Structures are given as structure tokens and as C-alpha cells.
Amino acid sequence: MTTEPQGGEPGAEVQRRIYELMTLMKAADDRLSKGIGSGEFICVYWPSRGQEAIAAAYGVCLRPDDQLVTTYRGLHDLIGKGVPLVEIYGEMMGRQVGASRGKGGTMHISRPESGVMLTTGIVGAGPPVAVGLALAAKRKGLDRVTAVSFGDGATNTGSFHEAANMAAVFELPVVLVCQNNLYGEMTPVEHTMKVEHIADRARAYGMPGVRVDGNDPLAVVAAMTEAVDRARSSGGPTLLECVTFRFRGHYFGDPMAYIPKEQFEAAEQADPVPRFRSRLASSGICSEQELDEIEAAARAAVEEALSIVTAAPAASLDELDRDLYANPHNCPA
Amino acid sequence: MSMGEAIHLALDQALAADERVFLLGEDIADPGASGPTGGLSTKHGADRVLDTPISEAAILGAAIGAAIDGMLPIPEIMIMDFIGIAADQIVNVAAKLRFMSGGRTTAPITVRTAVYGGLGTGATHSQTLEAWFMHTPGLKVIVPSTPRDAKGLLTTAIFDEDPCIFVEAVRTYGQRGMVPVDAGFSIPLGQADIKKPGTDVTLIGYGRGLVEALGAAAQLEQDGVNAEVLDLRTLVPLDVPAMVESVGRTKRAVVVHDAVQFAGPGAEIAAILQKELFGELAAPVERVGARFVPNPAAPALEAQVYPSADRIVAAVRQTLANA
Numbered sequence: 001m002t003t004e005p006q007g008g009e010p011g012a013e014v015q016r017r018i019y020e021l022m023t024l025m026k027a028a029d030d031r032l033s034k035g036i037g038s039g040e041f042i043c044v045y046w047p048s049r050g051q052e053a054i055a056a057a058y059g060v061c062l063r064p065d066d067q068l069v070t071t072y073r074g075l076h077d078l079i080g081k082g083v084p085l086v087e088i089y090g091e092m093m094g095r096q097v098g099a100s101r102g103k104g105g106t107m108h109i110s111r112p113e114s115g116v117m118l119t120t121g122i123v124g125a126g127p128p129v130a131v132g133l134a135l136a137a138k139r140k141g142l143d144r145v146t147a148v149s150f151g152d153g154a155t156n157t158g159s160f161h162e163a164a165n166m167a168a169v170f171e172l173p174v175v176l177v178c179q180n181n182l183y184g185e186m187t188p189v190e191h192t193m194k195v196e197h198i199a200d201r202a203r204a205y206g207m208p209g210v211r212v213d214g215n216d217p218l219a220v221v222a223a224m225t226e227a228v229d230r231a232r233s234s235g236g237p238t239l240l241e242c243v244t245f246r247f248r249g250h251y252f253g254d255p256m257a258y259i260p261k262e263q264f265e266a267a268e269q270a271d272p273v274p275r276f277r278s279r280l281a282s283s284g285i286c287s288e289q290e291l292d293e294i295e296a297a298a299r300a301a302v303e304e305a306l307s308i309v310t311a312a313p314a315a316s317l318d319e320l321d322r323d324l325y326a327n328p329h330n331c332p333a
Numbered sequence: 334m335s336m337g338e339a340i341h342l343a344l345d346q347a348l349a350a351d352e353r354v355f356l357l358g359e360d361i362a363d364p365g366a367s368g369p370t371g372g373l374s375t376k377h378g379a380d381r382v383l384d385t386p387i388s389e390a391a392i393l394g395a396a397i398g399a400a401i402d403g404m405l406p407i408p409e410i411m412i413m414d415f416i417g418i419a420a421d422q423i424v425n426v427a428a429k430l431r432f433m434s435g436g437r438t439t440a441p442i443t444v445r446t447a448v449y450g451g452l453g454t455g456a457t458h459s460q461t462l463e464a465w466f467m468h469t470p471g472l473k474v475i476v477p478s479t480p481r482d483a484k485g486l487l488t489t490a491i492f493d494e495d496p497c498i499f500v501e502a503v504r505t506y507g508q509r510g511m512v513p514v515d516a517g518f519s520i521p522l523g524q525a526d527i528k529k530p531g532t533d534v535t536l537i538g539y540g541r542g543l544v545e546a547l548g549a550a551a552q553l554e555q556d557g558v559n560a561e562v563l564d565l566r567t568l569v570p571l572d573v574p575a576m577v578e579s580v581g582r583t584k585r586a587v588v589v590h591d592a593v594q595f596a597g598p599g600a601e602i603a604a605i606l607q608k609e610l611f612g613e614l615a616a617p618v619e620r621v622g623a624r625f626v627p628n629p630a631a632p633a634l635e636a637q638v639y640p641s642a643d644r645i646v647a648a649v650r651q652t653l654a655n656a
Contacts, residue, residue: 099435100433100435100437103432103435104433104434108429110434112401112438118398122425125422125425125426128393128394128398129394129398129422129426131391132397132398132400132406133399133401135395135398136398136399136403139399139404159391162388162389162394166388166395322435323431324432324471325431325473325495326439326493326494327522329522330522330570330571330573331523331569332569
């Protein structure tokens with residue numbers, strides 16, 4: 001059953017932090033997109049511009065030891081979980097300073113010290129692994145929570161179905177976060193499922209399902225807090241559907257011919273980042289000057305990271321001989 | 334003890350030795366378990382021998398996630414034909430995690446799976462699919478042929494830091510042999526074993542096919558052909574030095590496996606042998622694998638599919654004809 005989240009607003013400090021994160025995510029995407037478009041940077045990229053509110057919620061709702069599994073459209077999630085920009089950009093651009101020294105690329109960034117245990121390139125592959133991480137936490141008696149991001153399209157995969165069912169059956173501390181950006185690759189979500197609310201699918205597994213405006217960070221935080229608290233107190237999993245929109249299509253360079261103009265324009269009008277800025281200003285939580293400083297700091301952090309990455313050496317050739325097996329004796333090479 | 338008992342003992346001892354070890358799979362806990370896992374949940378607890386829904390992708394994903402977090406999971410794919418459902422997790426996650434993460438995350442899982450070939454179950458319940466995983470960089474592939482090897486290799490696999498696929502043939506579960514009962518007994522991966530020394534030809538095999546090869550060697554003995562039988566035991570790592578050393582002596586090789594012959598593991602073995610020993614071989618390398626058909630269900634038909642002692646003997650005679 002789909003329910004509305006309860007609870008009061010987070011405090012001023014938390015709201016400011018949310019805006020810092022959203023701004024950094026937007027700046028990181030804007031600058032990267034500009035650079036790829038101009039030819040300044042060469043990398044593949046699946047942009048998360050528009051989905052910042054959800055990832056900012058990760059930043060304030062998850063503990064440092066909580067875990068995250070995310071997808072190839074994960075720049076915002078990675079920033080929300082505290083992965084350094086240098087490691088993200090470095091990995092996207094195949095440099096030695098990247099999270100995997102260039103071997104994983106944009107789709108496969110992991111940083112276990114920050115709790116990012118896996119980024120998947122296969123739609124639907126994350127939830128089963130999140131189930132395992134949560135199973136380990138339960139087995140070890142930890143109150144650690146595992147969150148997993150996936151899109152609307154993933155909820156149609158057998159893999160998601162198996163994982164959601166198993167999470168419910170084993171009562172695991174996992175929060176299943178569907179970032180429903182209304183399109184699965186180039187196909188609108190209403191063409192790929194009969195259910196109107198993905199959160200309603202939770203009923204089929206016997207777990208709570210919640211649907212929120214994924215572009216309203218306070219609504220996401222409220223719902224995510226409830227889900228995280230439930231998981232942490234052995235209450236089991238939650239399916240949290242955050243309805244959002246992605247401004248740059250499926251992959252960077254996507255001409256987006258399949259997105260109706262009116263829908264796109266309406267989404268631009270409702271861009272979550274400037275909208276939250278306005279809200280902070282009008283509620284008096286931040287002055288216009290403070291907000292400008294936050295934005296300037298984000299842009300500066302992005303430039304600094306990019307200058308380090310572009311100056312860094314390309315992945316070393318000897319990486320091909322490393323990390324295939326722990327013990328490669330008599331293994332093919 | 335039997336192969337099934339040896340596998341049971343290895344699992345039992347691993348569970349006792351290390352609390353990171355746990356099993357997960359379909360019908361592996363008591364009272365429903367009927368294979369080598371029977372009795373383990375009663376002894377070690379249902380939380381360490383976990384019955385799952387029929388969800389191969391989630392079984393593997395859960396094992397991988399737990400392994401990333403430092404546990405030593407042993408997921409079971411009840412019948413190897415079901416492994417396709419789990420293939421994305423095995424191939425795209427487990428096999429590639431260490432490399433893609435630059436060593437920051439790894440998946441030390443041991444996937445146990447059973448081949449039901451030769452039992453009349455039909456095409457979707459009888460396949461021998463180790464070639465799929467031999468072909469996937471990052472996995473290790475283990476196929477024992479004796480109870481002793483099964484126990485020693487499984488113990489090694491469970492504590493190996495890399496993802497391992499451990500293939501059991503149900504037709505060999507009843508086979509008996511001497512097995513060291515010591516919990517510390519382990520056999521290194523990538524170490525082939527000469528099961529029968531010989532001089533005239535090397536029969537290279539693994540798993541149930543190796544058993545068939547030994548039968549062929551006994552037949553050949555009576556005709557004065559002294560075949561050496563080399564049990565690879567693991568396909569990845571592959572003991573190339575042992576293969577080359579043996580065939581370097583005998584000058585003739587016949588590769589035997591229950592997997593389909595076309596594009597099977599034998600093709601890689603033959604390619605390696607011809608490259609390393611070109612000019613020294615007395616005959617082309619022969620392969621005796623399963624016929625290129627979906628396994629038929631009728632016993633009269635199925636009997637034609639797999640390597641038999643007769644087919645192996647015929648292949649050996651081919652190599653000897655090229656004198």
C-alpha cells in the first residue's frame with residue numbers, strides 16, 4: 001500500500017547541507033557535460049542532472065558506515081555518499097587517480113571506505129547484491145543499513161523481483177530506492193508497466209511501499225528517514241519510489257527525441273536545485289549571499305578536481321596484469 | 334567414503350572452522366535437503382545453512398554482497414542447467430569485481446552446482462556447462478573426479494579469495510574412495526594429478542569424464558597399450574606444465590570430457606598442446622566429448638551422447654594409427 005511520509009522538517013543545518021550537496025552535484029554534472037560536449041573531456045557518461053534531491057537525501061539520511069549500491073547513472077549518488085570528486089572524474093576519464101585506477105570506468109565506481117560497495121552497469125543487478133550486504137549486516141548483528149538505487153526500468157527485471165522478494169522474506173535492513181525518472185532508456189515508463197505507481201509493487205512482496213516527489217528534497221528526506229529507521233530497527237525493507245526527471249536523456253549526447261517538448265519544459269520550470277534555493281531563501285534559512293557562496297564553492301571544487309584529474313597520468317598498462325585473481329598461479333593471462 | 338559424503342564433510346568442517354562461512358540455496362536445509370548438505374543445518378543452524386526461494390539471481394547476488402562484506406558464502410545452484418538465471422551475477426559481478434574496482438572489492442564466493450547428466454532427466458536438467466565459466470576471466474573452475482579430490486579442492490575453494498565454480502557430477506556422488514578426514518586437508522588449485530602413469534598416450538580429463546577415461550585405460554592395458562591418465566582437476570587455473578610434461582613424454586593425447594565436444598574445454602587444451610608440442614606430437618590431439626545435441630531424455634538415446642570407454646579407446650587407436 002502506498003503511504004504518505006510523516007514527520008516535521010529537518011533543521012536549518014541539515015537543509016543547508018542538502019543544498020550544498022545538490023549544488024555540488026549539479027555543478028559536477030554541468031561542468032562535466034560542458035566539457036564532454038565541447039570535446040574537452042573524453043568519457044562516456046549517463047547524466048544524473050535533475051535527480052539531485054534523492055542523492056542529497058542519502059547524504060543526510062545515511063551514516064558513514066551505511067552502504068550504498070548504485071548504478072551507472074550515479075554521479076549524484078557518489079557525491080551524496082562522499083566519494084571524492086577526483087576519484088569519480090578520474091575513473092570516468094581513465095586516469096590513475098580514479099577510484100579503480102581506470103579499470104572500472106564510469107559504470108563501475110566503488111569506494112568501500114565511503115560505503116559505496118558497487119556500481120552496476122547491468123540494469124537490475126544492484127538489488128540482489130544489496131540483499132547480500134544487508135544479509136551480512138544482519139548475520140553480524142550490526143545496525144547498518146544498505147540502500148540501493150535503481151531506475152523505473154529495473155523494477156521490470158526478474159533480478160529486481162527476486163531481490164525484493166528475498167529482502168522481504170529474510171526481513172533485511174535494505175532500502176530499495178527507485179529513482180523513477182519517467183523513462184527507461186528511451187521508453188516512457190507508462191509503456192513498460194501497467195501499474196501507475198511503482199511503490200504499489202511493494203505490496204506484492206509484503207513490504208511497505210512509499211511514493212514521494214523525488215524533486216522535493218525535504219519530502220525525500222522524510223520518507224528516507226522513515227525507511228532507514230525501519231531497516232535499522234529490524235523492521236525490514238522498504239520500497240521507496242522517488243519520482244523525478246532527468247534533463248540530459250539516457251546517455252550524454254542523447255538527442256531526446258522521445259521526450260515531448262511540453263514535458264521537458266515543465267520539468268525545467270520545476271528544476272529541483274533552483275527551486276530548493278528559492279525555498280531556503282524565502283524561509284530565511286540562508287541569505288542570498290550565503291547561497292551564492294555555496295554555489296561558488298561548488299564550482300570551485302569541481303574545477304579543482306578537474307584540474308587534478310586532467311593533469312593526472314592515464315591508467316598504467318601494467319594494470320592489465322593486476323587484480324584479475326588474488327592468486328594467479330597457473331591462471332590464464 | 335563416497336563423493337557425496339566427502340563433499341558433506343568438507344562443508345561441515347568449513348562451517349565449524351570459520352564463522353564467515355555459510356551456505357545458501359534451494360532445499361539445502363533439513364528436513365528437505367537430500368544431497369551433500371543434508372544434516373548441516375541441524376548441526377550448524379538454519380541461519381548458516383539458509384534455504385532460499387527459487388531465485389537463482391538473488392541467491393548469487395546475495396552471496397556476492399555478503400562476500401563483498403567479508404563473509405565466505407557457498408551458494409548452491411541445485412542443477413547446473415539453472416545457472417543461466419544466475420549468470421549475470423556470476424559473470425558481470427563476481428568475476429569482474431576485483432578488476433573493475435582495482436582490488437577494492439572482491440567476491441570470494443564458492444558456487445557449488447551439480448550436473449545431472451546421464452540420468453534421463455532431459456535437455457534442461459542434464460547439462461555440463463563448465464566451458465561457459467572457463468571462458469570468463471576472473472572465475473576459477475573446479476571439477477573433481479574422486480572423493481578425495483572433491484574434499485581437498487572444495488576446502489581450498491571455500492577459503493580461496495577468488496570466486497570459484499565447483500562442479501559436482503551427480504553420477505559420481507556414489508563413487509567411493511579413501512579420503513583424508515583431517516579438516517586441514519586441502520589440494521591446491523591448478524595442480525593436475527596423474528591418476529595412472531603410462532607411456533603410450535595421455536588421456537587428459539576431469540570430472541566424470543576422467544572416470545570414463547580410467548575405464549578406457551584399463552581396457553587398453555589388456556591390449557598392451559599403456560595409457561597415462563592425467564586428471565586436470567581444475568580448468569582455471571589450468572596446469573599447463575603438467576599437460577605439456579605428460580604429452581611431451583607420450584607424444585599422443587586424447588582429451589575427454591562430458592561437456593559438449595564442439596567449443597568445449599578440450600578445444601582449449603588441444604590448442605595449447607599443439608602449440609607447445611608442435612613437431613613433437615606423433616598424432617593430432619583427439620577429443621572425446623559429448624555429441625553436439627541437446628541431451629535426449631530416452632536412455633537409449635542419452636547413452637549415445639556422452640564419452641564412453643569404447644569411444645575413448647577408438648580415439649586412442651586413431652592416435653596410434655598415425656605412427
